[in-house]
Amino acid sequence: MTEWFEDESLWIETYPYMFSPSRIAAAEEEVEPLLRLVGIEPQSILDLCCGPGRFAIPLARRGYRVTGVDRTAFFLDKARERAAAANVEVEWVQEDMRTFARPCAFDLALSMFTSFGYFEDKDEDLRVLQNAFESLRPGGALVMDVVGKERLARSFQPTSSRKYADGSVVIDRREVLDDWTRIRMEWTIIRGNDVRVYTVHHTVYSGQELKDRFTAAGFADVKLYGSIDGAPYGLEADRLIVVGRKLAP
Numbered sequence: 001m002t003e004w005f006e007d008e009s010l011w012i013e014t015y016p017y018m019f020s021p022s023r024i025a026a027a028e029e030e031v032e033p034l035l036r037l038v039g040i041e042p043q044s045i046l047d048l049c050c051g052p053g054r055f056a057i058p059l060a061r062r063g064y065r066v067t068g069v070d071r072t073a074f075f076l077d078k079a080r081e082r083a084a085a086a087n088v089e090v091e092w093v094q095e096d097m098r099t100f101a102r103p104c105a106f107d108l109a110l111s112m113f114t115s116f117g118y119f120e121d122k123d124e125d126l127r128v129l130q131n132a133f134e135s136l137r138p139g140g141a142l143v144m145d146v147v148g149k150e151r152l153a154r155s156f157q158p159t160s161s162r163k164y165a166d167g168s169v170v171i172d173r174r175e176v177l178d179d180w181t182r183i184r185m186e187w188t189i190i191r192g193n194d195v196r197v198y199t200v201h202h203t204v205y206s207g208q209e210l211k212d213r214f215t216a217a218g219f220a221d222v223k224l225y226g227s228i229d230g231a232p233y234g235l236e237a238d239r240l241i242v243v244g245r246k247l248a249p
């Protein structure tokens with residue numbers, strides 16, 4: 001059975017909304033705070049589920065050796081085009097996050113913009129963390145950015161809609177499933193007479209649940225933040241940022 005994230009048309013149709021110029025620009029701004037937060041000077045960086053290279057490209061521009069991994073060919077094509085325009089070299093790998101592992105190859109691994117929790121079987125989420133752990137050198141760190149369960153519960157809206165400058169409208173319907181472990185989102189994209197509906201579902205982790213998962217995968221000194229600037233993961237937090245480290249033996 002195909003899983004929702006294997007449907008390339010979903011990523012193609014939602015690209016203009018998910019990766020607006022302002023969202024691409026936001027990643028450029030987040031690179032420096034991200035490096036400060038993690039506090040290491042990496043040689044090589046893994047951008048897991050890199051999409052169109054929002055983080056991989058600005059990091060490569062700063063001179064880091066970057067590998068971007070994603071399963072969606074459409075995104076890797078976009079990423080290649082954007083890297084060529086920026087005149088930077090990035091290694092792009094088309095692979096599933098459940099299988100990609102390159103032992104002791106990276107000092108820093110990233111999983112940004114809610115690229116985690118996609119699998120019904122939560123052991124597969126753990127496998128992704130174990131792969132990232134295995135791919136890090138001792139002293140390296142994984143940084144993950146998702147929306148935490150606490151934030152979602154605080155501001156949950158079953159339905160919302162957005163109108164875009166080109167006249168298109170996107171309606172989001174959200175449903176909490178399985179005792180607050182999964183969320184199902186239905187995106188309806190209306191462009192003139194063209195209507196497309198996509199359904200996405202993923203696991204939502206609380207801060208503590210994600211911390212426990214990191215620890216189960218081998219990470220130590222796992223810290224939670226509410227923003228990439230290192231704000232506390234408190235009531236006001238918009239994001240859940242997790243930093244886990246692979247300690248030197």
Ligand SMILES: C[S@@+](CC[C@H](N)C(=O)[O-])C[C@H]1O[C@@H](n2cnc3c(N)ncnc32)[C@H](O)[C@@H]1O
Pocket residue numbers: 005011048049050051052053054055069070071072075095096097098111112113114115118
């Ligand atoms: C919300 S986007 C985030 C992209 C990027 N991290 C960013 O910050 O812009 C999620 C990405 O995960 C990728 N993805 C989804 N399922 C995947 C899987 N099983 N293995 C690898 N990549 C996957 C998608 O192709 C998409 O690029």
